[in-house]
Amino acid sequence: MQTTPWQKEWNRMQRREYAFLHKGRFQKPSKLTALLESKVPDSMQDKLNRGFAKAFELIFEKGTGIIEKTYDKESIRERFEDYEETAKIKGDRDSLKQFSKNAESSGNANLLFSGSAGIGMGIAGIGIPDIVIFTGSMLKGIYQVALNFGYSYDTPEEKFFILKIIEVSLSKGKTLDQGNTHLNEVIENGVMLPGGYEQKQQIAISSEAISSELLYTKFLQTIPIVGAVGGAYDAVYMKKILKYAEIKYHRRFLTDRAI
Numbered sequence: 158m159q160t161t162p163w164q165k166e167w168n169r170m171q172r173r174e175y176a177f178l179h180k181g182r183f184q185k186p187s188k189l190t191a192l193l194e195s196k197v198p199d200s201m202q203d204k205l206n207r208g209f210a211k212a213f214e215l216i217f218e219k220g221t222g223i224i225e226k227t228y229d230k231e232s233i234r235e236r237f238e239d240y241e242e243t244a245k246i247k248g249d250r251d252s253l254k255q256f257s258k259n260a261e262s263s264g265n266a267n268l269l270f271s272g273s274a275g276i277g278m279g280i281a282g283i284g285i286p287d288i289v290i291f292t293g294s295m296l297k298g299i300y301q302v303a304l305n306f307g308y309s310y311d312t313p314e315e316k317f318f319i320l321k322i323i324e325v326s327l328s329k330g331k332t333l334d335q336g337n338t339h340l341n342e343v344i345e346n347g348v349m350l351p352g353g354y355e356q357k358q359q360i361a362i363s364s365e366a367i368s369s370e371l372l373y374t375k376f377l378q379t380i381p382i383v384g385a386v387g388g389a390y391d392a393v394y395m396k397k398i399l400k401y402a403e404i405k406y407h408r409r410f411l412t413d414r415a416i
Contacts, residue, residue, distance in 0.1 A: 162249050163415070166411060170404065170407045173404050174408070178334060181328065181329055182329070182333065182334070205288070205367075205368035210360050210361055212289045212292035213360045214357070214360060216293060217316060217360075220293065221296075224300065228301060230304065233301065233305060236259070236305075240256060256410060257403065259305040260306060295398055296319070298399045298402070299323075302399065302406050303402075306409065308406065308409070314350055316356060317350055317351075317359060318405075321359070321363075323367065324362055327366045327397070327398070345412060371394060
């Protein structure tokens with residue numbers, strides 16, 4: 158039986174997903190973490206948690222419109238519609254691959270900005286205030302990924318999906334596997350709010366996932382000059398989150414168009 162273009166693209170998505178999960182299952186603490194573990198104040202984790210939570214709440218409530226001014230939302234939507242029409246007409250793999258290519262290219266620009274901003278603030282010894290810039294750049298990247306696959310990002314359901322992507326992308330081991338399986342079930346059943354869902358609670362969970370990963374690099378970033386090393390890690394974690402977002406939206410896109 159001949160493999161269809163959709164099946165080939167589905168297989169490619171699954172290979173990317175497996176590679177992401179495999180890497181996360183066996184990720185070891187970095188040498189930087191071991192070096193700084195005893196030097197980070199106990200209070201800093203709580204400060205980061207609260208900082209990221211406030212950044213999410215601020216952007217979700219008032220900042221999305223500001224973020225949208227940094228890219229042409231309608232242009233991305235129109236391009237998606239054009240490619241979708243082409244894919245329907247041609248029905249080949251090249252036209253299907255174009256959606257993930259567009260999503261990946263949109264994320265690269267945000268990586269460059271995040272890395273540059275983090276290094277700049279690290280040189281100046283600024284750590285905690287960088288949270289808003291990091292969160293804004295991260296959400297901008299995810300928003301653009303969503304648009305390139307034909308999805309919105311401003312409903313409670315879509316915000317839930319985005320927050321879960323962020324949470325799971327930074328998980329490790331069995332927690333990563335379990336979170337990924339749950340997200341796949343959400344995609345399969347249609348993105349809906351779980352019973353008893355509270356956005357504030359999910360924001361707290363996702364914020365803790367980020368702050369746990371960035372704790373040591375944000376501490377290092379508070380030290381002038383040397384902090385540039387910590388700031389550079391912004392792009393490392395941003396790349397990880399956006400890569401996982403691309404995989405999940407790609408899966409969702411293909412699931413919604415399953416033959």
